[in-house]
Amino acid sequence: MSARRAPASLVLDNLTLVHGRRAAVHHVSGRFAPGSLTAVVGPNGAGKTTLLRALAGLHKPESGRIAQEGTARIALLPQLAALDRAFPIGCLDVVMQGLWPRIGAFRGVPAGERDRAAQALAAVGLSGFETRPVGSLSAGQTQRLLFARLLVQDADILLLDEPFNAVDARTSADLLRLVRDWHGEGRTVVAVLHDLDLVAREFPETLLIARDAIAWGETAQALSAANRLRARMMSEAWAEEAEHCHRAA
Numbered sequence: 179m180s181a182r183r184a185p186a187s188l189v190l191d192n193l194t195l196v197h198g199r200r201a202a203v204h205h206v207s208g209r210f211a212p213g214s215l216t217a218v219v220g221p222n223g224a225g226k227t228t229l230l231r232a233l234a235g236l237h238k239p240e241s242g243r244i245a246q247e248g249t250a251r252i253a254l255l256p257q258l259a260a261l262d263r264a265f266p267i268g269c270l271d272v273v274m275q276g277l278w279p280r281i282g283a284f285r286g287v288p289a290g291e292r293d294r295a296a297q298a299l300a301a302v303g304l305s306g307f308e309t310r311p312v313g314s315l316s317a318g319q320t321q322r323l324l325f326a327r328l329l330v331q332d333a334d335i336l337l338l339d340e341p342f343n344a345v346d347a348r349t350s351a352d353l354l355r356l357v358r359d360w361h362g363e364g365r366t367v368v369a370v371l372h373d374l375d376l377v378a379r380e381f382p383e384t385l386l387i388a389r390d391a392i393a394w395g396e397t398a399q400a401l402s403a404a405n406r407l408r409a410r411m412m413s414e415a416w417a418e419e420a421e422h423c424h425r426a427a
């Protein structure tokens with residue numbers, strides 16, 4: 179894939195995201211800098227997936243805004259469970275879905291693009307899987323497949339929702355190598371993660387969120403014991419049924 183990168187950053191300006199009347203993300207401001215590699219961490223229900231979907235343009239802000247500096251292609255790796263594995267579709271066709279934003283969903287796929295999709299499958303260790311139905315793949319193979327779909331999107335900003343969830347150590351290591359490559363190529367990468375050791379080892383920047391942003395910056399500082407305690411307390415302070423902008427007393 180190409181090495182040139184457009185400067186691609188995302189700026190959050192007092193961003194609030196809701197489901198119904200409940201705030202999932204609450205008045206968050208900050209910036210994912212061009213070429214940055216950021217982990218988004220926080221307790222269950224902290225708003226991480228909702229934030230990623232909003233960054234991908236799939237969830238409209240209730241208030242505040244998300245601004246892009248420059249024009250950038252954005253691609254989202256959804257959680258593994260989001261893929262309909264019961265749908266009868268082959269692996270190469272799943273990878274070619276990544277071409278849809280550029281060539282359209284109902285057009286014939288040019289031979290060169292088909293080759294690129296096959297190369298992406300090979301790059302994630304799935305050579306020979308072209309016609310295999312997705313329902314026949316293991317969790318780790320399915321995650322590799324979703325990474326292949328990301329590869330063909332050739333995006334400037336990559337949003338990864340729990341990319342190493344439910345995969346074994348070897349698959350994690352292979353996929354992590356791809357993430358490092360993307361970072362090395364100057365792409366902007368944002369990943370929702372639960373493994374704090376992995377975050378500390380591999381991600382220079384961290385956004386710690388518990389509906390509110392608790393900390394956003396250099397990972398060791400963002401994940402200090404005090405900040406992690408604040409995140410836990412903040413998440414416990416929000417009643418699940420609390421309305422937009424109201425915390426439990």
Ligand SMILES: Nc1ncnc2c1ncn2[C@@H]1O[C@H](COP(=O)(O)OP(=O)(O)OP(=O)(O)O)[C@@H](O)[C@H]1O
Pocket residue numbers: 197198201202220221222223224225226227228229418
């Ligand atoms: N489609 C939805 N409808 C209603 N509420 C939702 C919906 N999706 C998420 N929520 C609620 O919004 C809040 C944030 O959810 P979100 O999935 O963004 O959290 P998360 O940090 O990704 O959680 P986890 O770590 O458990 O995956 C939670 O209280 C959740 O119950």
